[in-house]
Amino acid sequence: MDTTQRTEQQRSADRRRRELLEAADRVVLRDGPGASMNAIAAEAGITKPILYRHFGDKGGLYAALAKRHTDALLASLRAALDAPADRRERVEATLDTYLAAIEARPQVYRFLMHPAEGGQNDQGFDVGVHSAPLLRRLGEELAQVIEERVDLGPDSERVARVWGHGIVGMMHAAGDWWLGERPCSRAELVRILADLLWGRLAAVADKLGGPGF
Template identity: 80%
Template sequence: METSRQTEQQQAAERRREELLRAADRVVLREGPDASMNAIAAEAGITKPILYRHFGDKSGLYRALAERHTDALVASLRDALDTPTGRRERVEAALDTYLAAIEARPQVYRFLMHPAEDSRAPERDFEVGRHSAPLLRRLGEELAQVVDERVDLGPGGALLARTWGHGIVGMMHAAGDWWLRERPCSRAELVQSLADLLWGRLAAAADRLGGPGL
């Protein structure tokens, strides 16, 4: 019975891989995204070449690691966007979900934002533009899809939805990053402020007296 043995081995490799990822997770949580391959291997109780056999190179490992966390975050964001309430409430719920996640585990969040993909891709025409974190791209695309599914934006709506998806995610990211560093207000207040921005309060506000407004 060779096929069953083959699958057995594949399953074993899969489990091993999971275990290695969990070890890597621990190290990244403890030492930050600049953890060395040696450190990760040591945490897993093995040595470097095995990591390389499983993940190819450091980007491979990090990609696999990021995928797990990203999937989890995307899932909770989808939940937030799926609650049957008004649009504003859902946007607020999504913002709050994201912010709660980065607040709860800032190291993971920082790791996910790391480009960290020097990716062996020498054919790239000087890799213009490809530098934003995979997490941001993924979230942007996900949000774009949700917007396009549920909001009627007329002709050209699909493109508009994608633009907004990436834009809103970027807004959330940058504001969240700033908020996490300076903690200038509560999470709820930040959520309100950002939702207000998306709801056009900047456009509606009055100019300051004494000069032309922004």
């Protein structure tokens, strides 16, 4: 088997794959997470079976699409997390980076959060990476950073992972709600969330007359 042939064709296939992904991206950006395979194929100027040959099934296409955006977002977040500043500033920068990303492209964001829900095909579905790959990846990533950088004593791995997923979930839920209602500026949201992580809930006083909290 000659290598040249394989390489040539594979390059062509990869290029095509990238073009298809970009078309899919445009459609998702326009139509949201419910974008159909037909619509994506039409945007790419082709028909459905080609998409299926490249990506297997809808889940495959969505996974490939999600990976691109997730990688990009993760890169931004890592930059914020690695900035030369103290811990509080870095946490705030990371929160702000995430919120800015979902604010800039809400459609993509909605797609990333609910990628595997678009079908009636539940049995026979490979339940491996199904629910919210972006959140899981972010959680694991943050867990790793935490465990690398702070001293959590014994059980540090477990603690770091719980915190990683917990913080990511906090960021996500607050961001989702904020994106829908826009109750305050991004900077303010960041500050309030950082206050929460800094233990202000434990520190503030009970309201007078109430049952306490």
